[in-house]
Amino acid sequence: MFKNMTNLLFLTITILSVMIVLNSNNWISMWMGLEMNLMAFIPLISKSNNHLMAESNMMYFLMQSMGSLILLITVMSNNMLMMINITVNNYLNMILLMSLAIKLGMPPFHFWFPEMMSKMNWYKCYILMTWQKVAPMTIMSMIYMEKLMLLLILMSVMVGAIGGLNQTSMRKIMAYSSINHSGWMMSCMYMHNNSWLLYMVLYSIMLLPIITWMTMYNMYMLNQMKIMTNTIMDKLNMSVMFMSLGGLPPFMGFFPKWMVIQYMIDLKMYHILLIMVMFSLLTLFYYMRMISPLLMINFTINKWLIKFNSPKLMSTIMFMVNMSMPLLMYINLY
Template identity: 50%
Template sequence: MKNSSMTMFITIITMSVMMILNSNNWINIWIGLEINMMAFIPMIYKVKNHLTSESCMMYFLIQSMGSMILLCMILITNTLMMTEMMINTIMSNILIMSMAIKMGVPPFHFWMPEVMNKMNWIKCLMLMTLQKIPLLFTMSLINPTIIMMVLIITSVIMGAMGGLNHTSLRKMMAYSSMNHMGWMMSCIIINKNLWILYMMMYIIITIPLMMWLNYYKLYYINQISMTASTLVSKMTLLINMMSMGGMPPFTGFYMKWMVIKSFTIMNMQFMIVIMIMCSLLTLFYYIRMMSPMFLMHYSMNNWMIKYYSYKFMLTIMFIVNMIMPAAMYIIM
């Protein structure tokens, strides 16, 4: 695919996201989601092989299923012979489930690790961040129901337990994204706009990590030990992983602290305990990803290190996870 085509598809995706964020009816939201899907599929198929073909087909079928449920619910709402309260409840539940299918939220998550495992890191980054923004926005327009609480619990549990059984970094990051989706949906229950702050901080943490993984073409745990060459680089990468897991006092902890504080005020201690315990499990497999760098002896020739871009990525990770939390503490 030419760079001009890639630029065009990225522009279309960005415009579709802006269209959804500024929509005032469900039909416009559905149209924006369809445009977003049809622009993202050619980006997946940039490298033509059987793996990308499979991921394109899986992504298309799942997104089409979610869009079909959304459209059917929009069209038949006015024909249901029920009270307004019953219609609102049923519509809210079905719309939440359709968004969960499109986001890959457990128990509708089985497609997401498989699709991510067949893409490069840049496409994975887009699927984990940019593609989730319009879906979370749509979910924030719906009144929270018991279905959303169930999705939050299943997301944090499956996102934590699913990553324990894999050595593929892309699958582990997919389950990590599911766990964070549970926290973002919790933000929707607390405050309709709080998930935006959580998503912004999640993107800021994820981008330098994905840039580093893409730069070295790392796809499995056993490849990580052959990258970082100095103690400073090892510690910086470890800090970034700790931030992803929500370890205080790094940036990722402040994202989860907002949710914990709000749930405590709402007397939802049961939810807090489940979410914190699952965060500890995600922290475990983040540490498992980084442990080969510290525990294995290896050597690397100086000519294998590209200093400028390497130091730039480490600097970004350091600023995001060490300086940014101090600034946030002063603001808060």
């Protein structure tokens, strides 16, 4: 009972700290919200008393503390310099953007992110991939540096696509997928609008059933995919969810990417868009590598490995949600 109450307390603080950042009108209160978020999330993920969890806690604490420290020093420097010129201001904005990239686990500061993901359970990974990114991204959307943002976008899309190709750990694959999606979200910020929030919401909705499925079947490695999914409906659901996450039409995951593509075409950013779409195809390749054994191999499994606890309602909801893309297109057209 006490353990559950402490978990609830830390989860509440994690949610409220992000709300503080979203509603702040000065840098210090934003920094305070980020620090509260860090201090609440560490006890939340350190429930298991094993060395892997302790390692991931320390990794998260060091990287987030370094990002927060750089952010605070930059903000204080900006206040102390009375007569500030444009060049100094640009440098300070650049450092500020880099500190937020460290906190988000965006390239070239991404090395801690997949490593930390590989040491946690799926639901904690889900919080790290979605909710923990909201606060730094909100602050990032207030800073505009054209060339540096373009560099971060391209690096995120490239590293997220290439990094996941050689992985066998499902959690590391999902971490690199998250880095790739972060690049797409950042491209929304580059275009001066808050559509990255819509992208984040849709990404979170698409990711939740996958995480639930992985937790239910206790999947952590790539070779477990063909062992654990046994019914045709399981295979179909898994395939639809991963293709949706890869942004393949007519599934729901194509909608946020289509939105970004439309914005970038309007701004005539064809070269950047081409690079982003091509690397998005690479992410789709490693999703297809996960689901191809399910679709192509009709194998036999031992009876004691079969689980009959597949939730029918959840399967139906997931299938309907991911197939809702044609409906969204219809609403958009009329």
